Amino acid sequence: MRFAGRESWQVSHGTNHAVNTALFVRDTLALSVETVPELPGLDPSVPVVVPPGVDRAASAEEWLGWWADVLDHARAELPGGAPDDPAGPSLRVRPALRAAVLALRQAAVEYGERYVASRGALPIGEVVRGVEGRIGRYVRPFRLVITEVPVQGLVWERMTGTHVIASQRFLDDPARSAPALRAVVESLA
Secondary structure, eight states, X not given: OOBTTBOOOEEEEEEOHHHHHHHHXXXXXXXXXXXXXXXXXXXXXXXXXXXXXXXXHHHHHHHXXXXXXXXXXXXXXXXXXXXXXXXXXXXXXXXXXXXXXXXXXXXXXXXXXXXXOOOOOOOHHHHHHHHHHHHTSOOOOOEEEEEEEOBSSOOEEEEETTEEEEEHHHHTOHHHHHHHHHHHHHHHO
């Protein structure tokens, strides 16, 4: 949010296609990778399918590096050059994952259209105003990105000072999401 005449804060939240594609590939190929943060499987879960020509072992070896690129892209909210673009630089150096993304791209899109959607607004303005009232001043200008992921369980993980990954289930529960958001805003205030 921005106000005329002074710098202010900005919070964006929603789903990210590249993040969802990476999680879809991970779960569909049943890759044994440890995400940071640890993220449970997709909700709803997907069947394990290994398309012809896809090397699971090589994909697993490349996945963590790709995941780092995906998270960097999500937090920067950059247009274009998405790390899930098979012609882009991230997958150009990861041939096994490039083959997997090409083979699973349509299924990932269909999954996203069917099951992935930002579920509504967080009480962002209310939380920021509450923090300002408590500290007796406007919050310092900040930019916060909340990436919503369609995974099982309750997830709220602060990736950096200004990037959070949260499960849809967590964000759907105001009793959990509002205090978690408040804690992040207070640290940035």
